Amino acid sequence: MVEARSLAVQSVLYRNSAEDIERATRALTNSVRWARADRLISDWTLQLGDCSPSAVFTETSLAPLRAVVEAEGGTLGYTVFGANLGSAAGHNALAPLSSTQLLLILNPDAQVAPDAITALARAVVGDVGIAESRQVPLEHPKYFEANTGTTSWASTACAMTVREGFDKVGGFDSATFFLYCDDVDYSWQLRLHGYRVVFEPAAAVFHDKRLTITGDWPAGDAEIYYSAEAAILLAHKYSRPDIVRSLVARYTKDGSAAALKATAEYRKRKAAGTLPTPVDRAHKVAEFVKDNYAVHRF
């Protein structure tokens, strides 16, 4: 029997439409309703951090959102950061605004399924530090153990984590990661502190990802650049200089603007002495499998 725990749901906004946030909030509130009915969640709050150049909400336009949250016994916090902090720093800034036992890191426009919060709250027990939702319609291909859900890392498009673990590892490494791999790093930090990372397929979340007509992933410029940069930094942080060398060589040979910029950023940080101190020297948690951070099913 899992006892009721308090929950803070955190979303970092960046140029989202108010309508999308409202719809996502209605879905979230509905999911919280059933988790509260199942006595898995007690007090809860929704904390929105806005990184947009101009705020998505005014106090007036926020009122309906607040009403939806409060109708389900929650509170709403809306913080305008006034700068694009990135997801990692944004979530770090939001976390101290509540003191709940659980944190749900949620993409602002992702819509959770009615039983997602229930399934996640049931999954985050014992030694589990973070539980990741199953994204629909495009599921992440990471391998997970059938019976336990144990996996290498958790995507924070929608993932529930214990605050105790969040505090122990110091939240997300926002100094190193701006947009990508902050969740991989956070998961591995939890594992270094003895927590388990699980994938919970019963907790579905609709994340608006699409494919090209030929079934390919349409990566945007920001994704190409920031994921390339994060790949080098993650390899450096997890004591894999061989992979760093290999990536730098490959990016240099690639010659694209994003690849060269990622390499330049790494060299700049190296020269400035601002790279993170390498951890996991015995390679206990970090998994570098081809260009992925876990074995993939497909």
Added chain:
Amino acid sequence: MTKKTIKDDHPSSFVGLIDVISGRKNVDPELHRRLESVRQLLVAPKTHEGPFLTVLVRTQGRRLEPLKDALLCLAGQTVQDFEVILLEHNATKDAAREVRAIVDRLEPEFGSRVRILEVKGGTRSKPLNAGVHEARGRYIAIYDDDDLVFADWIEQFRDTAGTDGDRLARAVVANQVVVPEIWPQGQSGFRTASWPNSEYPKTFDLLQHMLVNYSPFMSWAFPRALFFTYGMRFDENLTVAEDWDVILRGSLLLGVDDVPALTAIYRRWVGGESSYTSHDTESWRASEQAVIDRIDEHVIMMPVGSFNAMRRMVLYNTALDNYRFIFNGTSLRRPLNWAWDAVRPGFRVAVKVRNRIRRLRAR
């Protein structure tokens, strides 16, 4: 619901045929007048008070987790101008209770647009006809309870078809392999085992579809007129291939607009039950033949460009015929016949395997 005016910017093939005849310089004036009268009946602006789309979701309540996914995908649509009719077909009492529990837990605004329609008996077509009867949408789309749609599934249909056309709209669907699996919290779930494979043709080719169905149900938005003006219904005598039947008859009658996007995923179950495993080969063969025979009993209209395509086919077939003499026996051709006799069993097996793979891919 908002009232929208139906205009004449997507004329159907049927209307196109009327235009061809009535547009002739020397057509009988009386025929011209009557054809125009029919045309006006078909394309005259009319008001429609229902949503843009009615989504018919068939379920037997056997795959509850996939059904939740299917509904979640609908809740996530960028265009919410739709209603959902959940066609609960031959569900057991327990399954029906589970389905109701799922609907009861939906977010209230979305849940208010989901209706359950209980249907007992009959083939897979019976719930579809029951759903069509209840549909209020200007278009009708059909979506099985184990499939997925992307956020722009309805938006793309709307953008391609407009709100007013009388043609079918056809998008591209990918296939994805899933394997049944019990999830950590005990649910009867599945494991996704492949990346979505966009293997179907990117544009609609009626001649190709006459051979096999390359477009799963979620590919299609059927105009309301197909059912309520032209009177088409799903054939309840068919045990399977009911989709292929309406796709062919509908596209022959009204024509098809291509949606230039991949908007849905068909889940191909490995080690689980599907329409393919639930019905034997004979059932598939008989249903497919029934579809072909019925179409062949009537006059059909082909889309623009078909004449050239069919000429190329006939030309190719004629060329093949011209070389068949090689295999018709005289002593001069005997060595070739011997060789052919030797390889023929293997060739037949290869053709059967190829055809089976094509059928599997098509379903």
